[in-house]
Amino acid sequence: MSLRHIDPKQRGFLIVNSHPDGAAETVHRMWEQIPARGDGSSPVVLLLGHSSGYGLATLLTGLRQHGIRGVGVAFEGAETERRTATAGWYRTAAAAALARGAGRDFVFVNTDAFSTAGKEQALALVEERYGKVDYLIYSLAAPRRTDPATGTVYHSVIKPLGGPYQAPALDFSGDTPKVGQVSLEAASDEERHATEQVMGGADWRLWVEALAGRGLLADRFTTVALTYIGSELTAPIYRQGTIGAAKEDLERTAGHLDAELADGGRAFTAVAGAAVTQASSAIPSIALYTAFLRTVLGDGFRTTAEQASELWDQLTGATPVVLDEQGRIRLDGWELDDKVQDQVRELWADPEAGLEHAQNGADWFMGQIRELYGWGVDGVDYRRPAETTVGWPTPHA
Structure with missing residues (x-):
């Protein structure tokens, strides 16, 4: 037991500690916002990157709508003398408690999903506890990856391709958000390749091959990797940059896997809409764009849970799978609607004036960032000491 009074340690977007009660409350709140329903199927799922x-x-x-069983994999940091555990650690503990309370058999592994040892650990648990896997969901985001075959460590970069990038960006260094400028040099060929190796399809393929090697692919096995396209406004730093090159590699991998899978197996990428996540907050200009998008859409800004519900319905056959010309599942129509994007462009054309109009959107964005770490969550008493020592959930018989 370790009761501590903790305050957020924040500089700009960077928050280096988390609040266990706040992080747990974000999970409980999302759970309650998901309409409960069940189709009685209880498929076996291997979910890579379950904690955020x-x-x-x-x-x-x-869990809430399809009664999934299976294994979640994430790589989270435990509590130390100087720092709390990561927010993802606390979120996992909260999710595990909710799963148990709902009678769901879902367990969690804390390991480096990129490593051979991590794959062996997770797949041994899958094989022992569940058998064949119906769905592999790939939602990993990390700054680096070690190639298990060569030992080469690749570091991803967020840079444009073909030329420098300069654009407006939100600056949270002061008391109120303001518009700044971000300037980045173009990536080298080596940096592009490294980003593809971290964020592209190489590791996704290794997971599918590892499942196949153990005979763990169910008939009609389906795998999907989550991805993003976004607006033309952010394309120079996202879809046309190093990250976009990695996403294109991910999409090519989906096509190859889909062609190779036997027994009716399927592989897709699913294009989600904009969201405030720990990964997206690190991308220059994305915060300003998302603040403008939220201002335009208001409550029409679709939550990650709403989009996930739409994805599950398509994967399970509750609704037809709808693909674009590149064979991708699209969940982002609400964001890329022409009328919505026209209004965002108007704000982007004069970002300082746009921010005056979108001040609530900017405040909302920063509030969402804080909530990712468990701070500023309604209903949490931050004046009281919090129990920061929370065990990683262990499988029950």
């Missing part, structure tokens, strides 16, 4: 963002939403929605 779209991975967490896919987990909770799958």
Whole structure:
């Protein structure tokens, strides 16, 4: 037991500690916002990257609406003398408690999903406890990856391709958000390749091959990797940059896997809409764009859980699978609607004036960032000491 009074340690977007009660409350709140329903199927799911963002939403929605069983994999930091555990650690503990309370058999592994040892650990648990896997959901985001075959460590970068990038960006260094400028040099060929190796399809393929090697692919096995396209406004730093090159590699991998899978197996990428996540907050200009988008849409800004529900319905056959010309599942129509994007462009054309109009959107964005770490969550008493020592959930018989 370790009761501590903790305050957020924050500089700009960077928050280096988390609040266990606040992080847990974000999970409980998302759970309650997901309409409960069941189709009685209880498929076996291996979910890579379950502890945050779209991975967490896919987990909770799958548990709440489809009774999924299986294994979640994430790589989270435990509490130390100087720091709390990561927010993802506390979110996992909260999700595990909700799953148990709902009678769901879902367990969690804390390991480096990129490593051979991590794959062996997770797949041994899958094989022992569940048998064949119906769905593999790939939602990993990390700054680096070690190639298990060569030992090469690749570091991803967020840079444009073909030329420098300069654009407006939100600056949270002062008391109120303001518009700044971000300037980045173009990535080298080596940096592009490294980003593809971290964020592209190489590791996704290794997971599918590892499942196949153990005979763990169910008939009609389906795998999906979550991805993003976004607006033309952010394309130079996202879809046309190093991250976009990695996403294109991910999409090519989906096509190859789909062609190779036997017994009716399927592989897709699913294009989600904008969201405030730990990964997206690190991308220059995304915060300003998302603040403008929220201002335009208001409550029409679709949550990650709403999008995850739509994804599960398509994967399970509750609704037809709808693909674009590139064979991708699209969940982002609400964001890329022409009328919505026209209004965002108007704000973007004069970002300082746009921010005056979108001040609530900017405040909302920063509030969402704080909530990712368990801070500023309604209903949490931050004046009281919090129990920061929370065990990683262990499988029950």
